[in-house]
Each structure stands twice: as C-alpha cells, then as structure tokens.
Amino acid sequence: MYSRVLRFAPSPNGYLHLGHAYSALLNHDLAREFGGRLLLRIEDIDVERCRPEYEAAIYEDLRWLGITWVEPVRRQSEHFDDYAAALTELEAQGLLYPSFESRSELSAIVAELDRHGHWPRDPDGVPIYPGRARKLSAAERTRRRAAGEPFALRLAMDAAVARAGALRWTETGAGPHGQAGIVTAAPQLWGDVVLARKETPTSYHLAAVLDDALQGVTDVVRGQDLFWTTSIHRLLQVLLGLPEPTYHHHKLILDDDGHKLSKSTKSTGLRELRATGATPRDIRRMVGLGR
Numbered sequence: 001m002y003s004r005v006l007r008f009a010p011s012p013n014g015y016l017h018l019g020h021a022y023s024a025l026l027n028h029d030l031a032r033e034f035g036g037r038l039l040l041r042i043e044d045i046d047v048e049r050c051r052p053e054y055e056a057a058i059y060e061d062l063r064w065l066g067i068t069w070v071e072p073v074r075r076q077s078e079h080f081d082d083y084a085a086a087l088t089e090l091e092a093q094g095l096l097y098p099s100f101e102s103r104s105e106l107s108a109i110v111a112e113l114d115r116h117g118h119w120p121r122d123p124d125g126v127p128i129y130p131g132r133a134r135k136l137s138a139a140e141r142t143r144r145r146a147a148g149e150p151f152a153l154r155l156a157m158d159a160a161v162a163r164a165g166a167l168r169w170t171e172t173g174a175g176p177h178g179q180a181g182i183v184t185a186a187p188q189l190w191g192d193v194v195l196a197r198k199e200t201p202t203s204y205h206l207a208a209v210l211d212d213a214l215q216g217v218t219d220v221v222r223g224q225d226l227f228w229t230t231s232i233h234r235l236l237q238v239l240l241g242l243p244e245p246t247y248h249h250h251k252l253i254l255d256d257d258g259h260k261l262s263k264s265t266k267s268t269g270l271r272e273l274r275a276t277g278a279t280p281r282d283i284r285r286m287v288g289l290g291r
C-alpha cells in the first residue's frame with residue numbers, strides 16, 4: 001500500500017526550543033495518524049554555524065520527547081555531491097549565473113535604488129537582487145571565477161518561471177493569511193535567489209527540495225515562516241523533474257511578546273525546561289498538543 005513519509009529537518013546551529021518541539025511532535029503525531037513513517041534530516045550545510053554537540057542534543061531532546069524516527073538519519077553535509085549534480089543540471093538548462101557583488105556592495109546599490117522609490121523586498125523583507133551580473137559576458141564570468149573571486153550562483157528567475165509555467169501546491173495547513181487548499185505559487189516574488197555560493201555548494205532551498213525527493217517525502221510539515229518559500233521549492237521540483245509533496249504549514253510558537261522563538265531564547269529551550277522539571281507531557285501541553 002502507498003505509505004506516507006514525513007520528516008523533521010532541524011539545523012544543528014543551536015539547541016531546540018518549544019517551536020521545534022511543536023514541529024517535531026506534530027510530524028510524529030501525523031505520521032502515526034497516517035500510518036506512515038517519520039524521517040529525521042540534519043540540515044547542516046552551513047558548516048561554520050553547525051556543531052556536533054547541537055546535533056547530539058537534537059537526538060537526546062527528541063528521544064526525551066518520545067519521538068522515534070526511521071534510520072538512517074540523512075546528514076546534508078555528507079551529500080554535497082547530490083546538490084552539485086542538481087546545480088550542473090540547472091546550469092545546463094542555462095538557468096544559473098554567478099554574481100560577484102559583496103553584501104556591502106549590494107546594500108549600497110539598494111540604498112541608492114531606495115532613494116528613487118522603494119526597491120522591492122522578498123516575502124522575508126530582504127531586497128530583491130538588484131545587481132547586474134546576469135548581463136556579464138560568458139568570458140567575464142569565466143575569468144572572474146578562475147581568478148578565485150567569491151561568487152553566488154543565482155537562479156535566473158524570469159527564465160526559470162517561463163520554463164516551468166504556472167505552479168501550484170496543495171496546502172493542508174495554513175499560511176500567514178490563512179490559505180489552505182490549492183495555493184498559486186509566486187516564485188518571482190523572490191527574484192534571482194541564491195542556489196549556491198563559492199564556499200557553500202548548495203542553498204537550503206536546493207538541498208531541502210532534493211532531499212525531500214530522494215527520501216520519498218510525501219508530506220512536508222513545517223512552520224508557517226516557510227510558507228512562501230514553497231513557491232521556490234515547487235519551481236525547483238518542476239525544473240529538476242522531482243515529485244510534488246503535499247505541504248502543511250503549521251502555526252509558529254511565539255514568545256510572550258508575540259515574537260518568533262530564536263535559538264538563544266533560554267526560557268523556551270527544551271534543555272532549560274527539562275532542567276526545571278518539565279516533563280514531555282508538559283511540553284505537549286505548552287505547545288497546544290496536550291490531552
């Protein structure tokens with residue numbers, strides 16, 4: 001019988017907090033309800049910020065919560081070759097180009113553009129790529145890369161959208177504005193997104209989309225903060241010929257001031273709560289999954 005596959009995919013760049021607990025427990029509960037499997041993926045492509053002790057803590061905290069997953073765990077840092085192969089495929093389609101501006105150069109360009117009217121921001125509030133690298137000649141690109149200049153590989157969004165055509169996804173949760181049902185994707189809202197950098201040979205988007213396909217994930221259950229990034233994920237799935245999962249974006253657990261929890265929020269860290277005597281049942285209650 002067709003079996004559903006879910007995944008919890010934390011980044012080991014800090015200790016887990018109540019927001020992670022909610023996402024992991026919801027994935028676990030839904031996998032049970034569907035008679036499906038729960039996988040665990042460690043999203044550690046940012047080798048500067050990810051640490052083995054945080055990864056060890058993830059296993060410990062999840063086990064303490066009573067969550068089990070089907071082995072093996074997929075650790076993204078062990079699969080850079082898979083991501084490189086996908087990049088080569090997109091490059092062969094003529095959809096990637098390198099840009100060479102530094103972050104401060106980009107900020108200066110945006111500041112100048114803002115003086116002539118508000119330059120557009122992506123759904124996360126980050127300025128759309130304003131550079132002109134798409135216009136560099138092939139010879140210039142090759143010369144600058146060969147010279148060892150830092151670069152970001154960007155998706156030529158207009159060309160990619162033209163190639164992929166209209167995109168939708170099935171949402172069984174809710175977006176920031178309450179959308180459920182069939183959602184029309186709008187990847188162009190993100191501009192020419194970065195898919196890799198000289199020092200990090202994949203982006204979150206590329207790695208997550210490829211891994212969801214490689215791991216046979218049928219149901220992506222994750223936080224609402226990633227709702228609109230699903231537009232980019234659908235686009236990459238179509239360009240790379242990957243299957244389409246169903247998406248379920250869940251509520252975020254907020255602090256008392258209504259802010260999203262960060263990894264440094266001590267009072268909501270699972271280890272801190274455990275140290276003060278909280279039980280896994282208390283954690284379930286705190287995130288609204290209590291019985």
Ligand code: GLU
Binds near residue numbers: 010011208221222223
């Ligand atoms: N690694 C991401 C995070 O820690 C989750 C990505 C996903 O679920 O697609 O927020």
